[in-house]
Amino acid sequence: MICPKCSADTRVVNSRPHAEDAKVIVRRRHCTACTHRFDTFESTRNVVKLRRNSRAGKARWAAEMPADVLAEKNRVYGLRRDAKIEETGRPLANVMRDWSIAPATRRRPLKHTSPPFPTPRANERSVTTPK
Structure with a gap:
């Protein structure tokens, strides 16, 4: 497992079953680089x-x-x-x-793309507005 703080390798300090759910294992981990300590909760899926x-x-x-x-x-x-x-x-x-196949529909909407330059307001001076 990697450290969430510095992305270095970690080692397990302590491992025990969870107090409320026996299927979950709580592991106390220690980063070898920055000495950050954190817990991980690991379980299995069927x-x-x-x-x-x-x-x-x-x-x-x-x-x-x-x-x-x-x-x-x-x-x-x-x-x-x-x-x-x-x-x-x-x-x-x-x-x-x-082949006369309709393109697949997009599952997600397209992201809104902003114009490359901000649109000037009516009271601001710009190249396109008269002086």
């Missing part, structure tokens, strides 16, 4: 259960989807995948346009 729940959720989603809509989604996904692995060196957007 990955098998997480995967099972994820697969069950996907199966429920697919079962609720009409068959024709699901088939169209799978067809378009396959075309997008094939367009990504095409080895012609052309940009993906051009390949998708040539």
Whole structure:
């Protein structure tokens, strides 16, 4: 583990189970460079259960989807995948346009970009405002 203060290596000074939750281990750590001391709380996850729940959720989603809509989604996904692995060196957007595939929608909105220079107020003097 690295030190949150100086990013150097740390060593474990003390390790014990958490007072309230036996699945959590509390480790007291000491930085070898800056002598900063801090605690870490470590626990485990049941990955098998997480995967099972994820697969069950996907199966429920697919079962609720009409068959024709699901088939169209799978067809378009396959075309997008094939367009990504095409080895012609052309940009993906051009390949998708040539194959008549709609571009994938963005999952996050674009960040607001500010203009390169601040817009002057009406009462401020600038190059564009008359004197």
